[in-house]
Amino acid sequence: MHTLAVADGIRVGLGELIEIRHRARELQLFSSAARRSALLGAHHSRLRGRGVDFDQVRVYQAGDDVRNIDWRVTARTLEPHTKLFHEERERPIFILAEQSRQLFFGSSRLFKSVLAAQAAALIGWAALEHNDRVGGLVFGSSAPHEIKPRRSKQSLLQLLNRLVRANHALHGELPDEPDSFGQALRRTREVLRPGSLVVVLCDERALSDTAERQLLLLGRHSELLLLPLSDPLDHALPAAGLLRFSQDGAQLELDTHDSGLRQAYRSLGQARQARWERLAERLGSLLLPLSTQFELIEQLRERLQPRPVWRP
Template sequence: MPSSSTHIATPGIQVSLNELIEMRHRARELQLFSTNAKHSPLAGLHHSKLRGRGVDFDQVRVYQPGDDVRTIDWRVTARSQVPHTKVFHEERERPIYILVEQSRRLFFGSSLMFKSVLAAHAASLIGWAVLGHNDRIGGLVFGNNQQHEIKPRRSKQSLLQLLNRLARANQTLHSELQVAGDDFSLALRRAREVLRPGSLAIVLCDERALSDSAEQQLTLLARHTDLLLLPLSDPLDHDLPAAGLLRFSQGDAQLELDTHSSDLRQAYRQTADARRARWKLLAQKLGTPLMPLTTQSPPLEQIREHLQALRPRKSR
């Protein structure tokens, strides 16, 4: 496996593979899944009723009254002249697939870290927590018209491959801006192709990535997999400071904004509020947890707060 551990990362701006590996120690504090179902905030996801092929073959035994006739093993029945049925058991591991964005639009931050670093740290924490729960871990790093996929396996090597891809993608974000495509929709489409029923897809993307196409792909993906949505943002995505005339450039295009204009700042805030409301409405429609993350604090603290809010309340 190619190594990116020798890269010297600037804290908060870029990440290294070693940095993501070291986060395994903090992941122990992140109780995404609990063996005690009633204390697990994501129990509804991880122990949901299996859909489709979420079971493994166990054994063949003599048919008993009440058994589903569709599970009769006709070969064994014909050979023994006694009806036999196949017995299945719920698989102990489930594929968990982390989709994490590393695109140029995430290469920005006004607080503790860049959004690209926030995505990498959160994905690493979740990956180590998943591995500690003995689930199969895989994922897709996407952005800048590229995809790097690691198939889910219950293997530390699989997670290290994913983190290596993540670190390498993160370290190239300083390069020239490429033509933007709908990378998020394409990544979701790929997830639909490879994930089998009963899998869990954990999505880490820019809050601004929710296009009509992406929303459609998320809705289709939710039909046969569970979802956990973690949109990423920076305070400047939601509010413009009254900083006077600001100039922005992208290639040959230039834009000037007079941030002293209260109308401009209000319109900017309303657009951001609508964006957040869209995520919330989608999560409610799909029945999936929504855990937005911001660059203002470490992801471990934020995810723990979200999990605490999701934790089932004790009945009086």
């Protein structure tokens, strides 16, 4: 295993991802017996309940969901009966974490690739603390590597080690696997049981038409927690004069003193954010955008704290 303790914001070390387990206790990521929270742990969650087990059949009562009518029992007894379910006490949590050249960038506190690894570790430790099975898949610039969900520290350490290896392999000239996000989503659909919770950590710009279709299909049988990652420069260009960019032999020049160019660039960033918001609404999923501009724990604490209800 990699044991480098890198803390420069460009690379991530396994020691850093292990130590973050202590900080997971600062957030109520998963529910406890006395308090509900945003993510599903050993008890109920405010995410919509897809993880349910069959409990019993009883006579239909006004207000019951007609989709749960047991037609066989109804036909046999000539009286409407409905199926009852109870929420699972635990479920597999599958962390889908990107480590690609797209994420190998940051203009603020750290690179997006480091932020993705930190968030994956934080959620993994929190899930393990509440006796959930944890696994995941790392995708991006190398072939995706899957860790089967288990209620085991060793399983989480395998995932974190895979994250570190993928992170340390990133560099500016590394080619990304074509449609790596879509492939990872398809693989996730193949291996996960219905009712799992899928945590999606990817570049905000990764939401292509193909990826969106795969997320909608995945959302039919699993719950999704969406954490798109961005950097301030993804949303706005500074008025810094002429900027020159080069990649794979291609070159680009941008005059950032052009206010029209800056506005068009800002509009593209706003459109990406709006697309994620529309998708989360369609899925009924929790959306927690993360930025390299702010500290991870503080961002999550701000986004997860209950909002006051205004009353006239």
